Amino acid sequence: MIPILETKGLCKSFGGAQVVNGIDFRINEGETRCVIGPNGAGKSTFFKLLIGEHRPTAGSVRFQGRDISNVLPFRRVGLGMSIKFQVPGIFPDLTVLEHLKLVVHRVVRPHEVSDEIDRMLNLFNLSSESNVKAGNLSHGKKQWLEISMAVGLRPKLLLLDEPVAGLSTEETEHTGELIKRLKAEGLTIMVVEHDMEFVRQVGTQVTVLHGGKVFADGPLKEVLERDDVAEIYLGKR
Numbered sequence: 001m002i003p004i005l006e007t008k009g010l011c012k013s014f015g016g017a018q019v020v021n022g023i024d025f026r027i028n029e030g031e032t033r034c035v036i037g038p039n040g041a042g043k044s045t046f047f048k049l050l051i052g053e054h055r056p057t058a059g060s061v062r063f064q065g066r067d068i069s070n071v072l073p074f075r076r077v078g079l080g081m082s083i084k085f086q087v088p089g090i091f092p093d094l095t096v097l098e099h100l101k102l103v104v105h106r107v108v109r110p111h112e113v114s115d116e117i118d119r120m121l122n123l124f125n126l127s128s129e130s131n132v133k134a135g136n137l138s139h140g141k142k143q144w145l146e147i148s149m150a151v152g153l154r155p156k157l158l159l160l161d162e163p164v165a166g167l168s169t170e171e172t173e174h175t176g177e178l179i180k181r182l183k184a185e186g187l188t189i190m191v192v193e194h195d196m197e198f199v200r201q202v203g204t205q206v207t208v209l210h211g212g213k214v215f216a217d218g219p220l221k222e223v224l225e226r227d228d229v230a231e232i233y234l235g236k237r
């Protein structure tokens, strides 16, 4: 099976600093993967290479078998990669409903728009805020609105950068439930995340980065039981 997303020997350096150092990575269709690692491991830089915000210094990124290493970010979205950045990128003066209309119109037939918007509002716990301007939403609801916009495009792959950064425990749990529901619907999801409670809740395959390389890869429970993984989090390696 061709992986939906694959990197081979992916490298990125800034001046003399090699930040991503030969990452081989693959996600198959239908999989949910959390990319974790201690501070400075190279997670954000890796994410930016996947979405096209950085060009690799060496190696490649392939999406559904096609080399996209030099494809611009908006063209990657056109190919079916949908991206949710760490900082909410919504329009403060547009309502929740207006945001959803922007994306839903692009993917469903006119007579299906209203039902699809209702489905999204329910799924993302935004029904009671449909007429609220996005700028007035809580931080958690801003994050969900942005995830809903990324999902509303019906992507082949959803990429999330720290979706629970700054969220309360309750909001984090709700986001975890949301990811599990999207996974159950068959969406392929890659999440870069710091918050281990969230990663445990989602409970998927994980890839641990350390020093710009893949340090460990596999089912969450197995990976977290490894002494060497504990050591990198404690700064002993």
Ligand SMILES: Nc1ncnc2c1ncn2[C@@H]1O[C@H](COP(=O)(O)OP(=O)(O)OP(=O)(O)O)[C@@H](O)[C@H]1O
Pocket (backbone or CB within 6 Å): 014, 017, 019, 037, 038, 039, 040, 041, 042, 043, 044, 045, 046, 194
């Ligand atoms: N544009 C840049 N220029 C120079 N160095 C950079 C640049 N971007 C990142 N780095 C360095 O690369 C290393 C990895 O950074 P990166 O943000 O990718 O790690 P991270 O795993 O996401 O860290 P954190 O969990 O703290 O966000 C850090 O030492 C960082 O200072």
